[in-house]
Amino acid sequence: MEEEAWRSITIMEDKTGEPHVLQQKMKVYTSGRNEESEGYTKPMTKHRIVPVKELVSL
Numbered sequence: 001m002e003e004e005a006w007r008s009i010t011i012m013e014d015k016t017g018e019p020h021v022l023q024q025k026m027k028v029y030t031s032g033r034n035e036e037s038e039g040y041t042k043p044m045t046k047h048r049i050v051p052v053k054e055l056v057s058l
Helices: none
Strands: 002-013 020-029 040-050
Touching: 002 040
Parallel strands: none
Antiparallel strands: 002 020, 020 040
């Protein structure tokens, strides 16, 4: 079974100084057959930049 998730790579600031997170899409394999392959991840080529305030509630 395959699922998709986003992994945070780094935090950077835009021109106004607001922090953003660079994220990379990952494919997560959850076969359930054995514990050794459970949670295996494979990076994909899709990236996104998300404002920190959308990811964290203060």
